[in-house]
Amino acid sequence: AIISSYLEVLSPHIQLNTSVESVERSTDGRWKVKLSSNEVEEFDFLIVCNGHYRVPRYPELPGLESWMATKHAMHSAWYRRPTHEYGDKVIIIGAGPSWLDISSEMAEYGVIIIHSIRGHGSQDLGNIKRRGSVIQLKDNGEVLFEDGTVEEGVSFCIVATGYETAFPFLPDPDIIRNALPPSIPPIAEALYNST
Numbered sequence: 001a002i003i004s005s006y007l008e009v010l011s012p013h014i015q016l017n018t019s020v021e022s023v024e025r026s027t028d029g030r031w032k033v034k035l036s037s038n039e040v041e042e043f044d045f046l047i048v049c050n051g052h053y054r055v056p057r058y059p060e061l062p063g064l065e066s067w068m069a070t071k072h073a074m075h076s077a078w079y080r081r082p083t084h085e086y087g088d089k090v091i092i093i094g095a096g097p098s099w100l101d102i103s104s105e106m107a108e109y110g111v112i113i114i115h116s117i118r119g120h121g122s123q124d125l126g127n128i129k130r131r132g133s134v135i136q137l138k139d140n141g142e143v144l145f146e147d148g149t150v151e152e153g154v155s156f157c158i159v160a161t162g163y164e165t166a167f168p169f170l171p172d173p174d175i176i177r178n179a180l181p182p183s184i185p186p187i188a189e190a191l192y193n194s195t
Contacts, residue, residue, distance in 0.1 A: 020169045048167065053077070055166040058159060059093065063137030067157050073137070076160035082106045087155025091116060091143055093134055094160030102158060103128055114143065114151050122149060 019036045023046065026032050031046040056075035058064065067073035076098040082105045090106060091114040092099045103113045107127040116134045123130040131151065136144040143151045 022171070023169050024171060048170075050167070052165055053163050055164040056159075057162045057164050059161050061093075061134060061137065061159075063139070064157070064159070066139060067137050072155070073157035073159065076102060076158055077163075079158060082109045082111070084109070086111065086158075088112060089114065089151075089154050090156045090158060091134070091151070091154050092158045092160055094162070096160055096162060098160035099158075102160065114154060116143075116145070122147070 015035070015037075020033055021036055022034045024032050026042070031043045032040055033043060033046070034040050056077045058075065064073060076092075076094070079098070079102055086106070088110075089112045092103055093116045095117045099115060103115060107113055111127065113128045115128055115130050116132065117130060118133045120130055120132050122132070129151075131145050131149065133146045134143055135146050137154075137157060138144065141152060141154050143154050143157075145151070
């Protein structure tokens with residue numbers, strides 16, 4: 001009952017299937033927001049909540065572009081489930097939570113996982129082989145590592161290298177950090193502009 005009451009109150013103020021194209025601060029301190037519908041709306045307050053799991057970060061790695069063009073590599077953002085389409089030997093680059101989730105699922109399928117992690121030496125743990133940083137992905141399925149070792153027969157590469165911080169709708173991302181705090185109503189400094 002409480003949730004439906006909130007929905008009744010909020011529904012008229014929610015615009016679905018609409019994205020923010022640009023945001024600018026006007027001289028009177030209000031926020032002008034241009035929407036994908038070409039409407040421009042003004043607001044007293046702006047809260048940016050677009051998250052940071054939106055724009056994948058790709059490492060500068062010789063050969064990666066070629067592997068991606070031939071559909072032998074992708075970012076972990078596009079991984080959905082283990083599949084034999086990746087082949088029997090997959091390299092995962094990165095040390096965040098994604099590599100752990102993906103490698104756990106794929107190892108259950110009998111796939112050999114090569115985990116490339118910066119500053120790590122070679123170590124074999126069953127289906128998972130840990131290696132140091134990759135310095136090159138070769139077109140023949142060879143992967144060269146910084147310590148000179150080579151892994152052959154690698155069929156697929158998943159880069160689990162995180163995400164870029166992106167605010168494409170802001171002309172200058174510092175516009176939010178540099179905004180002057182409003183005087184009415186007063187907001188505690190700890191709550192205002194806490195980024």
